[in-house]
Amino acid sequence: MGLISRLLGIGDAAQTVGSAVETVAEVFTVNKTKEELAIRAQAMASLGQYGAEFSNTNDGWFNSFINGINRLPRPIMALGTVGLFAFAMADPDGFSTRMQGLAYVPDPLWWLLGAVVxxxxxARELHYSRGATTPMIIPSVAANEPSAPTKVSAAAFPENAALSEWAALKSQAG
Incomplete structure (x- = not known):
């Protein structure tokens, strides 16, 4: 293959054209290999974070106990809701009586319950979001940030009246 490309004299030129076409093609379509690698990296990061959440940090028995209790409310509420449906099907009269009793609960008490929940x-969400690490700014991304706005003169747009007017207003304001 190297011999044929040297005989025809198109080896380096063909590679240059091929890489240029590949670069242009990536502007219009997604590079599937890079996309799959990014998806895999994101999945692995999620699994790592999930594993770190449940890893044994040796905080002591009390902290482990409290963390265990903190994980109970959501499953209890979900199972309690399913239990309410089961209770309503098993004993409709008893369920109706209890729901009528809930109708007598005053609104401020419902507001208090909503505030507590x-x-x-x-507070739990705030605690975990404060403990999260902020992502680092990648230098190549930081270099792409726009620079400070530059002064624009109206003479830069002689054939466009709207842009000339805008530039004149910008120079007067700034």
Whole structure:
């Protein structure tokens, strides 16, 4: 293959054209290999984060106990909702009586319950979001950030009246 390309004299030129076509093609279509590698990297990062959440940190028995209790409310609420449906099907009269009793609960008490539940889950979310690490700024991405706006003169747009007017207003304001 190297002999034929040297005889025809198109080896380097063909490679240059091929790489240029590949680069242009990636502008219009996604490179499937790179996309799959990115998806795999994201999945592995998610699995790593999930594993870190459940890893044994040796915090002590009390912290382990509290973390165990903190994981109970969501499953209890989900199973409790399913239990309400089962109770409603098993004993409709008893369920109806209890729901009528809930109708007598005053609104401020419902608001208090909503506030307690909201603050509980909100505080948990805040605790975990504060502990999360912020992603590093990649130098190549930081280099692509736009620079400070430059001064534009109206003379830069002689054939476009709207842009000339805009540039004049910008120079007066700044």
């Amino acid at each position: 909201s603050f509980y889950f909100g």
